[in-house]
Amino acid sequence: MNTLDSEKDIQKAAEKLAKDNGYSRIHALSMLHSKYQSEKRLEEAVIVRRLIHREESKAKAEKKAKAEKDTSYYDDT
Helix, strand or coil, rough: HHHHHHHHHHHHHHHHHHHHHCCHHHHHHHHHHHHHHHCHHHHHHHHHHHHHHHHHHHHHHHHHHHHHCCCCHHHHH
């Protein structure tokens, strides 16, 4: 199985875990990361770590954009 297939499978597993248990996407990915590490599935653990980093970066960018939008209201004076 190539890395792209693994990444898609991991994303699907994370989405299912998040939906079934009411977890955030990052929480679900963190749980999968722990599982893969404990099972010594290092390739999957690396993929999950990359997905977590991507999700955290996306959340940070969204938070920054929202903060800029919220403060831009006051900049028009």
